Amino acid sequence: MKVEHFVEERILKILITEEIDHHTSSKIRTRMDYEILRFRPKKVIIDLKNVKFMDSAGVGLMIGRYKSVKSCGGNLEIENANSKLMKIFEMSGLPKIIEFRNTSELQGFSNEIESILI
Amino acid sequence: MENLKNEMKLEFLSKSANESFARVTIAAFAAQLDPTIEELADIKTSVSEAVTNAIVHAYSGSEGIIKIHSRLYENLIEIEVIDTGVGIENIEEAKTPLFTTKGSLERSGMGFTIMESFMDELKVESVVGLGTKIYMKKKIKSSGKELSL
Numbered sequence A: 001m002k003v004e005h006f007v008e009e010r011i012l013k014i015l016i017t018e019e020i021d022h023h024t025s026s027k028i029r030t031r032m033d034y035e036i037l038r039f040r041p042k043k044v045i046i047d048l049k050n051v052k053f054m055d056s057a058g059v060g061l062m063i064g065r066y067k068s069v070k071s072c073g074g075n076l077e078i079e080n081a082n083s084k085l086m087k088i089f090e091m092s093g094l095p096k097i098i099e100f101r102n103t104s105e106l107q108g109f110s111n112e113i114e115s116i117l118i
Numbered sequence B: 001m002e003n004l005k006n007e008m009k010l011e012f013l014s015k016s017a018n019e020s021f022a023r024v025t026i027a028a029f030a031a032q033l034d035p036t037i038e039e040l041a042d043i044k045t046s047v048s049e050a051v052t053n054a055i056v057h058a059y060s061g062s063e064g065i066i067k068i069h070s071r072l073y074e075n076l077i078e079i080e081v082i083d084t085g086v087g088i089e090n091i092e093e094a095k096t097p098l099f100t101t102k103g104s105l106e107r108s109g110m111g112f113t114i115m116e117s118f119m120d121e122l123k124v125e126s127v128v129g130l131g132t133k134i135y136m137k138k139k140i141k142s143s144g145k146e147l148s149l
């Protein structure tokens, strides 16, 4: 997982790089909630372009993050989920409450990135 | 039933690290039928759901044995995922989309819905106190490529 803070815009961008299942999701959840609570962003963008596998644990993970971002007064958006992931998200009805898109909103901000690799 | 091409049995502890082990192993076995990437992904996801359910619900964190039994036919894979955990009281209710008994742990109640839509057949047998057997079947449409040449 890679986290980028856009300090001025108060945007937190999270790039998930591991497969998402019940085993991996607890670690991903802990790290994301730590960043959300610490940074209290206006907007959190989760980029799924590097996620090659996800099962129903991913739905629970996104619903949970939607709630923690909302409770800090922010908004959650999800980017670049591949067609396999989208099939699962669509079945859950999640796209009705969270914005999904296939572009990167924050290209061009790269010189302002504070980047942490774990 | 068509001719049996291959068969395998797998047995492992109900540790969450085995979720990826189980789905990768079944994918390697299913690959013998020359499935499409999409078919293989559907099989991996369904096995991941069944195995996770055994770990999370059947044994809820305590240690137990999970068995996978798979058979390959000409253009068909059968997979059974078996646990000897707590069992399911009401199978119809459990299969309802979004139904979960573990909502507080961020489960979404999508597991059975995913297995049902990604596989061609899903059967659930369960006895409270004895355990659960999930039977799944999927047709592999891409096999028999040579025939169409």
Ligand SMILES: Nc1ncnc2c1ncn2[C@@H]1O[C@H](COP(=O)(O)OP(=O)(O)OP(=O)(O)O)[C@@H](O)[C@H]1O
Binding pocket: A056, A057, A060, B049, B053, B054, B057, B058, B059, B083, B085, B086, B087, B088, B094, B095, B099, B100, B101, B102, B106, B107, B108, B109, B110, B111, B112, B113, B132
């Ligand atoms: N092997 C099992 N043993 C005992 N109970 C089970 C088993 N599999 C499923 N269940 C029961 O069926 C319910 C629905 O399962 P399903 O996989 O659809 O959703 P979930 O596991 O609760 O959530 P998700 O799969 O989305 O993370 C579970 O909440 C659980 O009560």
Ligand SMILES: [Mg+2]
Binding pocket: A056, B049, B052, B053, B110, B111, B112
């Ligand atoms: Mg489940």
